[in-house]
Amino acid sequence: MNTALRQEIYKHATSWIYEAGASIRNQIDDQYQIDTKSNANDLVTEVDRSTEQYFAQQIRNTYPDHKIVGEEGYGDKIENLDGTVWIIDPIDGTMNFVHQKRNFAISIGIFFEGVGEIGLIYNVMEDVLYSAKRGEGAFKDDKRLPSLSKDVTLETSIIAMNSSLACKNQRINEQKVQQLVLDSRGARSYGSAALEFAFVAEGIIDAYLTMRLAPWDFAAGMILVNEVGGVTMQANQQPVNLLEKNTILTCNNQITERLLSDYIELK
16 A cells, blocks of 8 residues: 555544544443343444444445455455455443443554554543554554563563453463463553553553454554554464454563463463
């Protein structure tokens, strides 16, 4: 994708994300239907659906040849990443949206021929936009994010993860995860994968580990993290696959080797 087209798409995408965010804030105290998907804790609301539908309409009207992958089903069924693909989570952190009315984000990753070109993560209630364009760095609103610190060690790191990883687990050695919690400076769980990626990119946490994320959960975030010198991979050290669910480790590269060798053991 050439620079001019990337900038044009970026301007449209940021305009739409701010408009969608304002709409969500206007509805935050309304009564809305809450449904479940894969299990009782996997929530979806009519706000999730209407927000994704808004993005799908805008993209199709403006870029009819682009493809869309969306969590709520308003996108396309795709088998490859040919051309330009928008990967969208209209509300990442729906449980937080429902119960806390904060700590959720709109996440949009835009890829061209499989390469991440634009990443946008919008913290809706804080009105903060994390953004990145390939090769141009990452930003928090208008402030450029610095490259991740080279002074980070495991012992001085804040690690984000779902607390269930430290419980009896069928996918990862929970005893090693428990040791990670003890050996790091602290462990956190924010309930929104997109925000956890953004916080890694910002350098306010140093790693995020999870066992099952869909592409719309991490597509934007991996672009942000890459632009500040971080790494994103599957927990088995394989590259992520944007067409299926993945285990995910994204982190400051200073602690990658230590995390993989001492604390991440898949079953």
